[in-house]
Amino acid sequence: xxxxxxxxxxxxxxxxxxxxxxxxxxxxxxTEAGFEVVNLGVMVSQEEYIAAAIESDADAIxxxxxxxxxxxxxxxxxxxxxxxGLHGIPLLVxxxxxxxKQKFEEVEPRFKxxxxxxxxxxxTAPETTIEALRELLHxxxxxxx
Amino acid sequence: xxxxxxxxxxxxxxxxxxxxxDAQQVLGTxxxxxxxxxxxxxxxxKGLAELEKKTGKLEYSAKYACSSAAGGLRMVACxxxxxxxxxxxxxxxxxxxxxxxxxxxxxxxxxDLEEITRTAPDIFLLxxxxxxxxxxxILHNARMLATLPPTFPIIVAGNRTAARECGRILxxxxxxxxxxxxxxxxxxxxxxxxxxxxxxxLKRIVEAxxxxxxxxxxxxxxxxxxxxxxxxxxxxxxGCEEEGGVGDLVAVDVGGATTDIYSIADGMPEKMNTVxxxxxxxxxxxxxxxxxxxxxxxxxxxxxxxxxxxSAVSGLTPERVEELVSYLSQHTxxxxxxxEELEALxxxxxxxxxxxxxxxxxxxxxxxxxMMGLTYVQSGKNLMHVKKIVxxxxxxxxxxxxxxxxxxxxxxxxxxxxxxxxxADVWVDRSYIxxxxxxxxxxxxxxxxxxxxxxLEKHGHSEQENS
Ligand code: B12
Numbered sequence: 001x002x003x004x005x006x007x008x009x010x011x012x013x014x015x016x017x018x019x020x021x022x023x024x025x026x027x028x029x030x031t032e033a034g035f036e037v038v039n040l041g042v043m044v045s046q047e048e049y050i051a052a053a054i055e056s057d058a059d060a061i062x063x064x065x066x067x068x069x070x071x072x073x074x075x076x077x078x079x080x081x082x083x084x085g086l087h088g089i090p091l092l093v094x095x096x097x098x099x100x101k102q103k104f105e106e107v108e109p110r111f112k113x114x115x116x117x118x119x120x121x122x123x124t125a126p127e128t129t130i131e132a133l134r135e136l137l138h139x140x141x142x143x144x145x
Numbered sequence: 146x147x148x149x150x151x152x153x154x155x156x157x158x159x160x161x162x163x164x165x166x167d168a169q170q171v172l173g174t175x176x177x178x179x180x181x182x183x184x185x186x187x188x189x190x191k192g193l194a195e196l197e198k199k200t201g202k203l204e205y206s207a208k209y210a211c212s213s214a215a216g217g218l219r220m221v222a223c224x225x226x227x228x229x230x231x232x233x234x235x236x237x238x239x240x241x242x243x244x245x246x247x248x249x250x251x252x253x254x255x256x257d258l259e260e261i262t263r264t265a266p267d268i269f270l271l272x273x274x275x276x277x278x279x280x281x282x283i284l285h286n287a288r289m290l291a292t293l294p295p296t297f298p299i300i301v302a303g304n305r306t307a308a309r310e311c312g313r314i315l316x317x318x319x320x321x322x323x324x325x326x327x328x329x330x331x332x333x334x335x336x337x338x339x340x341x342x343x344x345x346x347l348k349r350i351v352e353a354x355x356x357x358x359x360x361x362x363x364x365x366x367x368x369x370x371x372x373x374x375x376x377x378x379x380x381x382x383x384g385c386e387e388e389g390g391v392g393d394l395v396a397v398d399v400g401g402a403t404t405d406i407y408s409i410a411d412g413m414p415e416k417m418n419t420v421x422x423x424x425x426x427x428x429x430x431x432x433x434x435x436x437x438x439x440x441x442x443x444x445x446x447x448x449x450x451x452x453x454x455x456s457a458v459s460g461l462t463p464e465r466v467e468e469l470v471s472y473l474s475q476h477t478x479x480x481x482x483x484x485e486e487l488e489a490l491x492x493x494x495x496x497x498x499x500x501x502x503x504x505x506x507x508x509x510x511x512x513x514x515x516m517m518g519l520t521y522v523q524s525g526k527n528l529m530h531v532k533k534i535v536x537x538x539x540x541x542x543x544x545x546x547x548x549x550x551x552x553x554x555x556x557x558x559x560x561x562x563x564x565x566x567x568x569a570d571v572w573v574d575r576s577y578i579x580x581x582x583x584x585x586x587x588x589x590x591x592x593x594x595x596x597x598x599x600x601l602e603k604h605g606h607s608e609q610e611n612s
Binding site (some may be wrong): 005006016018036038041042043048051052054055056057058083095 | 225227228229230273274275277278279280327329332420422508514520522
């Protein structure tokens with residue numbers, strides 16, 4: 001069977017969050033960087049990410065949360081992915097994922113404990129995000145080795 | 146005069162419409178009882194004799210036909226995720242005029258296979274995965290289907306990456322490879338599949354349903370009746386090159402076993418503060434409620450609406466409603482025929498059928514309170530702005546209360562989230578010409594449009610006043 005040419009990302013802003021600008025920027029940045037991007041836009045439920053990831057055979061799910069409710073909205077995401085057969089799919093989260101100014105060293109472990117592979121502090125640049133994705137998806141390794 | 150004959154081979158009636166293309170008018174209509182078991186031509190002969198009584202002897206320059214005989218076009222569809230490719234496959238089948246007698250998601254199981262065998266569909270539609278997306282599921286399902294004897298054709302319309310391999314797995318079966326029904330997330334691409342369905346219908350189904358003999362007498366290929374109706378409604382809404390249509394519309398056909406709903410409207414969000422969720426739906430959309438019908442599916446109406454509501458709408462006591470429902474479900478050919486109780490009940494049944502089916506067809510709007518106030522989330526079509534409801538089907542056209550019944554298809558304060566028309570004119574297809582006009586629309590759209598504008602009877606204006 002043909003091999004997929006591009007890595008597929010499912011992206012969107014989770015929960016009742018309507019901050020649309022960062023999502024559009026990420027869509028363009030990821031597409032530019034050679035990813036196939038399924039963009040679900042704003043106000044995305046956990047189920048929508050999962051349904052889209054199943055159909056598109058996604059390589060990673062990139063979740064944005066800007067309005068401060070990220071911790072609540074992301075709860076149970078990993079478990080649902082497992083239940084839906086997306087075993088070990090990389091989950092990334094970023095934006096302003098918690099309320100107010102909390103120390104990120106304290107925030108990060110909480111998201112990792114929820115099953116997220118990576119969590120990012122506010123103001124993370126698209127380049128940093130792309131770098132992290134390439135690493136997580138082993139894209140820089142020479143194929144065949 | 147240039148007379149054309151339009152025929153609808155139904156499962157119980159063959160309906161004929163004679164049209165004069167020059168005068169752009171209906172010359173006459175007739176119907177004759179038919180059973181496919183005997184001979185479809187018999188019904189046609191009887192119908193023609195009946196028609197001749199009204200129109201006198203006519204020379205027809207052309208004959209066109211559609212058919213829903215022998216159960217219509219029965220399809221089973223299957224996709225991956227229920228809300229995505231399975232839904233796309235369902236919409237594709239319904240829009241092509243099929244009855245979806247089975248719908249599956251994820252991996253087919255051995256139990257599913259047994260059920261499919263019992264269902265014995267006319268066509269199986271296999272989908273799943275966006276292009277470049279999931280292949281494992283559709284390949285698994287192809288392998289499962291390959292274990293069945295090749296008794297029905299299979300359309301493969303899923304992830305293009307897996308298409309050829311599905312074809313190889315299903316060798317020995319009648320397989321058609323088609324473009325993906327959902328090539329990208331949230332993008333519907335159902336026309337290629339619908340074209341394929343029509344071709345199989347002509348090639349195979351017409352033969353299997355004993356329609357060959359009738360088909361060879363026609364001037365053009367036969368089509369499934371619902372797809373003829375959909376064509377007519379599209380023409381009525383959009384118009385043709387020479388003349389405009391009447392604009393967005395909803396159509397309702399309440400039958401004995403099923404209720405069909407059509408909408409010709411874009412239906413996407415009207416306001417900036419509305420976010421759309423789920424699959425975008427086809428502009429010309431058809432849905433069929435298999436559990437909602439006046440006789441064979443009378444129980445489904447009771448289940449959906451409740452005895453209390455039927456009692457309130459009909460004015461009969463709940464006990465009497467139950468008695469009559471149980472009687473009608475056993476005696477499916479009973480019509481009210483002047484009986485006041487039955488008439489009242491039939492009206493209530495039809496009202497609830499319309500309400501349930503239109504609510505299932507239309508989209509919904511949810512309000513979400515965010516910290517900056519209200520935001521709206523829409524899924525499915527917004528039909529609030531639609532200004533016309535076309536009503537057809539025996540139970541609706543034979544009652545004088547058509548308008549009252551049709552009101553139940555409108556927006557109501559009881560179900561504020563359901564995006565049904567707010568205020569619409571009710572048009573009644575009294576002489577049952579929609580399918581015929583759909584047939585005619587392929588050959589003389591202007592004539593078909595004029596006839597519909599003339600024949601569909603305006604039955605007043607309805608507003609969200611039901612409670
Ligand atoms: C514009 C804006 C709005 C607009 C949004 C308009 C729209 N439709 O897009 C409106 C007025 C609607 C709005 C509303 C609200 N907002 Co506001 N808003 C902003 C503001 C000023 C800019 C957001 C923006 O567009 N930034 C530009 C883009 C490019 O950056 P970005 O969104 O952060 O995305 C980048 C990165 O975060 C990163 N990224 C994003 N996702 C991911 C994911 C991963 C994995 C990674 C690695 C990186 C990453 O990459 C993106 C591209 O560079 C920010 C403050 C700020 N300066 O950021 C507040 C801000 C986000 N809003 C905030 C709040 C509180 C709200 C409201 C709750 C206010 C209220 N009480 O009503 C509501 C919430 C509404 C809702 N339901 O979502 C807070 C959130 C605080 C928190 N998290 O603790 C902020 C930070 C302001 C603040 N300092 O208090 N807001």
